[in-house]
Amino acid sequence: MDAFQLTTFQKDILKEIGNIGAGNAATSLSMLLGQKIDMMVPSVEIADFNEVIELVGGPEQPIVGLMFQIEGEITGVMAIVVEIDEAEYLVQKLTHNDQFRLSEQTNGTELEIAMSALSEIGNILTGSYLTALSDFTGMNLQPSVPHLGIDMAGAIMTLGLLEVSQVTDYAIIIDTEIRQEEENHENIKGNFLFIPDPESFQKLFAKLGWN
Amino acid sequence: MTTTKTIVNVGIADTKTVQHPNTIRTLGLGSCVGTVLYDEKRRIAGLSHILLPDSNQARAANSNPMKYADTAIPQLLKMLQDQGARDIKAKMAGGAQMFQAGKGTSFMRIGDKNIEAVQEALRKLNIRIVSSDVGGNLGRTIEFDPETSRLSIRKRNHDIYTI
Numbered sequence: 001m002d003a004f005q006l007t008t009f010q011k012d013i014l015k016e017i018g019n020i021g022a023g024n025a026a027t028s029l030s031m032l033l034g035q036k037i038d039m040m041v042p043s044v045e046i047a048d049f050n051e052v053i054e055l056v057g058g059p060e061q062p063i064v065g066l067m068f069q070i071e072g073e074i075t076g077v078m079a080i081v082v083e084i085d086e087a088e089y090l091v092q093k094l095t096h097n098d099q100f101r102l103s104e105q106t107n108g109t110e111l112e113i114a115m116s117a118l119s120e121i122g123n124i125l126t127g128s129y130l131t132a133l134s135d136f137t138g139m140n141l142q143p144s145v146p147h148l149g150i151d152m153a154g155a156i157m158t159l160g161l162l163e164v165s166q167v168t169d170y171a172i173i174i175d176t177e178i179r180q181e182e183e184n185h186e187n188i189k190g191n192f193l194f195i196p197d198p199e200s201f202q203k204l205f206a207k208l209g210w211n
Numbered sequence: 212m213t214t215t216k217t218i219v220n221v222g223i224a225d226t227k228t229v230q231h232p233n234t235i236r237t238l239g240l241g242s243c244v245g246t247v248l249y250d251e252k253r254r255i256a257g258l259s260h261i262l263l264p265d266s267n268q269a270r271a272a273n274s275n276p277m278k279y280a281d282t283a284i285p286q287l288l289k290m291l292q293d294q295g296a297r298d299i300k301a302k303m304a305g306g307a308q309m310f311q312a313g314k315g316t317s318f319m320r321i322g323d324k325n326i327e328a329v330q331e332a333l334r335k336l337n338i339r340i341v342s343s344d345v346g347g348n349l350g351r352t353i354e355f356d357p358e359t360s361r362l363s364i365r366k367r368n369h370d371i372y373t374i
Contacts, residue, residue, distance in 0.1 A: 049262070050222040059239030060352060062367060067310070103368075147310035151367055154239020155309055155350025158223060158262060162321060165262055165278060167270045169224065 011044045013208055014174050017133060018042025022176035022192045024132035025125040033093050035180055042176040049161055052171055056081045059154030066122035067147040067160050073139040074204060076196035077160040078126050086188050091117050115148055122146040137207050160195055167198045221258045224278035226287050228257035229357060236354035240305035242322035244329050247355045247362055248287055250296035256357040257291050259283045264328030280328035288336055301333050302362045304344040304353045342374040
């Protein structure tokens with residue numbers, strides 16, 4: 001199967017998926033934090049493995065990655081990627097603890113609370129994304145439990161590519177960035193990377209009537 | 212006369228070779244395994260960055276052989292032999308388990324499988340593993356210097372060490 005010659009039409013469909021999914025997720029995050037969250041225009045990338053890692057800052061970039069396997073009529077991986085200080089900010093907001101720091105020194109209980117807060121945010125965001133996508137496509141989609149990793153981007157993101165890599169050396173990625181701009185704080189941004197398995201594209205296009 | 216050192220970068224599912232005074236490295240290894248084959252005397256080395264253990268599991272033809280332990284290691288050996296390397300030894304690093312174990316998903320144990328597959332490939336080729344730094348749950352950046360035959364390893368928030 002040569003999935004890597006996407007027509008403009010097909011690309012637009014995939015962008016629309018990013019729009020609908022991340023849009024809904026941004027709304028959820030906005031309600032969770034009580035703050036305005038903006039969504040950027042999604043991009044659809046056909047990238048080799050190394051390019052995927054570059055999308056999130058390069059192989060050594062420290063990131064917090066939340067990875068979900070998606071099951072149902074469409075299968076694939078959803079990765080939510082934020083930088084360390086952004087994850088820190090999310091935990092601070094959610095636990096009402098401005099002193100929280102995510103570092104090597106973060107102790108056991110504090111780290112556990114942080115991991116669980118981040119996992120919960122991930123559950124909510126991925127759930128929102130997939131619900132919107134289910135409604136749009138009429139297809140059944142379910143996320144796995146979250147897999148949370150804090151490390152170099154290369155080390156974490158390759159796990160999201162394992163399924164795809166059994167079939168090809170390229171992944172089609174629907175990348176949507178959400179941002180929050182607030183005074184007294186740098187821009188908070190995070191990326192949703194939806195990486196459907198290669199077999200899922202035909203199903204998706206067929207279902208949506210553009211084959 | 213001064214010589215310039217170059218660092219050769221090896222990407223994911225990639226394999227390259229290097230001669231002194233240059234060094235070779237790969238960044239951000241997680242469950243992937245980086246394998247260095249080297250000829251100490253001739254100061255030639257090669258590095259492979261594999262993603263998966265077994266090419267027989269590929270669901271597509273004409274797959275990139277450098278992606279799999281069982282195909283990448285023999286190819287790396289041949290690349291080095293073609294450049295005149297003879298007395299070849301190995302060092303390896305990587306194969307971490309990046310996520311806490313969950314319900315039997317494919318994310319799990321892939322690091323261990325990659326380590327075993329590389330060890331098996333090396334055993335078949337009668338290449339001795341001089342040292343290795345595998346497993347754990349942290350990502351690694353590794354760099355090999357053919358001049359000293361040392362493999363330096365860096366983890367996030369840790370000091371660099373060599374094996």
